[in-house]
Structure formats: structure tokens, C-alpha cells
Amino acid sequence: MSKAIYGHLGGSDVLLATEVGRLRRRVAELEEQVAAYEAELVALREPVEIVALHGAGLDVALRELALS
Numbered sequence: 001m002s003k004a005i006y007g008h009l010g011g012s013d014v015l016l017a018t019e020v021g022r023l024r025r026r027v028a029e030l031e032e033q034v035a036a037y038e039a040e041l042v043a044l045r046e047p048v049e050i051v052a053l054h055g056a057g058l059d060v061a062l063r064e065l066a067l068s
Contacts, residue, residue, distance in 0.1 A: 047065055
């Protein structure tokens with residue numbers, strides 16, 4: 001029974017092990033890319049939030065952005 005389960009999970013198939021390794025590396029790359037995009041999104045939101053806080057006072061918000 002344990003041999004059947006082990007075989008079902010991939011066993012010692014070299015091609016499968018290679019593919020799993022490739023997919024794990026790709027997932028790690030995509031996770032890094034998502035983290036970078038999230039950091040960029042936070043940086044892009046900051047100016048928008050400053051303008052939103054000042055409402056119609058866009059000139060004040062722009063001056064604050066220039067100072068930061």
C-alpha cells in the first residue's frame with residue numbers, strides 16, 4: 001500500500017521532480033513580482049491620498065508633494 005501511495009505522489013520520476021522544481025522556482029519568482037507590485041502600489045497611492053485629504057485645495061497638495 002505504501003508503495004502505491006509513494007508512486008501516486010511522484011516517486012522517483014526524474015521528469016516529474018524536475019518539473020516540480022521548475023514550478024516552485026516560478027512560484028517564488030511570481031511571489032517576488034507581486035511583492036514588488038504591492039510596494040509600487042503603496043508608493044503610487046501616497047500622492048493620491050494627499051490630494052484626497054485636501055479636497056479642492058489641489059495647489060496645497062501639490063506644494064506638499066513638491067516638498068516631500
